[in-house]
Amino acid sequence: MTKTFDHGGGVRSVQVPIPDNPLGHTLVYVVDTGRGPVLVDTGWDDPASWDVLVAGLAACGTGASEVYGVVVTHHHPDHHGLSARVREASGAWVAMHEADAAIVRRARETRPERWYAYMADKLAAAGAPEEHIAPLRAARGRRTLPGLSPALPDRDVVPGELLDLPGRRLRAVWTPGHTPGHVCLHLEEDHPARLAGRGRLFSGDHLLPEITPHIGLYEDPDDATVTDPLGDYLDSLERVGRLTPAEVLPAHQYAFTDAPGRVRQLLDHHEQRLAGLLALLREPLTPWQLAERMEWNRPWADIPYGSRNIAVSEAESHLRRLVKQGRAEPLAGSEPVAYVAV
Numbered sequence: 442m443t444k445t446f447d448h449g450g451g452v453r454s455v456q457v458p459i460p461d462n463p464l465g466h467t468l469v470y471v472v473d474t475g476r477g478p479v480l481v482d483t484g485w486d487d488p489a490s491w492d493v494l495v496a497g498l499a500a501c502g503t504g505a506s507e508v509y510g511v512v513v514t515h516h517h518p519d520h521h522g523l524s525a526r527v528r529e530a531s532g533a534w535v536a537m538h539e540a541d542a543a544i545v546r547r548a549r550e551t552r553p554e555r556w557y558a559y560m561a562d563k564l565a566a567a568g569a570p571e572e573h574i575a576p577l578r579a580a581r582g583r584r585t586l587p588g589l590s591p592a593l594p595d596r597d598v599v600p601g602e603l604l605d606l607p608g609r610r611l612r613a614v615w616t617p618g619h620t621p622g623h624v625c626l627h628l629e630e631d632h633p634a635r636l637a638g639r640g641r642l643f644s645g646d647h648l649l650p651e652i653t654p655h656i657g658l659y660e661d662p663d664d665a666t667v668t669d670p671l672g673d674y675l676d677s678l679e680r681v682g683r684l685t686p687a688e689v690l691p692a693h694q695y696a697f698t699d700a701p702g703r704v705r706q707l708l709d710h711h712e713q714r715l716a717g718l719l720a721l722l723r724e725p726l727t728p729w730q731l732a733e734r735m736e737w738n739r740p741w742a743d744i745p746y747g748s749r750n751i752a753v754s755e756a757e758s759h760l761r762r763l764v765k766q767g768r769a770e771p772l773a774g775s776e777p778v779a780y781v782a783v
Contacts, residue, residue: 457494468691657670718763
């Protein structure tokens with residue numbers, strides 16, 4: 442059953458399902474403009490998800506062929522997956538921040554065996570046991586890897602600028618952290634229910650009402666730059682909090698108010714988590730060992746293979762923040778590299 446919701450002021454949302462994922466669905470927003478609807482994100486590239494999106498657009502009084510443009514908050518497949526099909530159906534433009542557009546280009550151009558080798562080497566450097574790395578080494582000869590043909594965007598989302606939505610004021614706000622090119626979109630118009638605050642914010646995965654988004658490493662096989670995704674995310678949170686939107690329209694769960702309050706909760710959460718990791722780092726630990734000891738939503742033994750890779754990436758992003766703050770440091774001579782609190 443297709444679920445849609447009218448948020449007022451020419452903004453509706455469609456719940457587009459994510460197959461076999463506990464998140465359940467992506468909220469695809471349909472924004473009326475003088476040239477036809479513009480979508481904020483499109484949902485997962487799956488036939489059933491496409492059918493739901495098409496039915497949802499019909500329930501909103503429009504159709505896939507009428508879409509004027511697509512603004513992608515970030516490159517992940519539950520947001521960008523159906524962009525190509527929407528463009529094929531309508532001729533719509535597809536816009537994305539350049540940092541995430543570069544990831545899309547890299548994903549399309551990099552050979553699958555290069556990705557497998559890169560992932561295996563990264564996990565080995567993080568201290569993963571050989572039995573965890575072995576499947577990646579065995580997969581190097583495979584010629585395919587899921588999710589490596591996302592749509593190439595044809596427009597850039599430029600931070601600070603208004604997007605091409607005739608009759609509307611939608612401004613891009615760069616919020617790196619979850620991905621390097623994640624953007625929120627500030628609808629600079631009075632709230633239709635006259636709620637106090639400054640317009641509405643399409644927040645993608647940056648600001649969610651109950652979920653803390655994954656903050657892992659920015660992956661690039663050809664770039665050894667030591668990035669600080671968690672530092673980027675915390676800075677971006679404060680930027681969004683200062684906008685004081687009347688309402689937040691996130692990509693998952695439900696719309697909510699009091700963005701500054703939610704920002705404070707997330708800032709506190711990460712500071713508490715960093716303090717907890719420092720306590721663990723009283724003894725030297727590799728990123729893998731740290732991930733094993735961190736608190737997750739289930740015991741480490743119950744975390745599936747792919748999710749363990751994500752957990753290690755998140756442990757590494759927190760380690761990089763602690764090192765940058767001067768609160769932890771790599772242990773000289775350790776191999777793989779272990780970290781210890783200062």
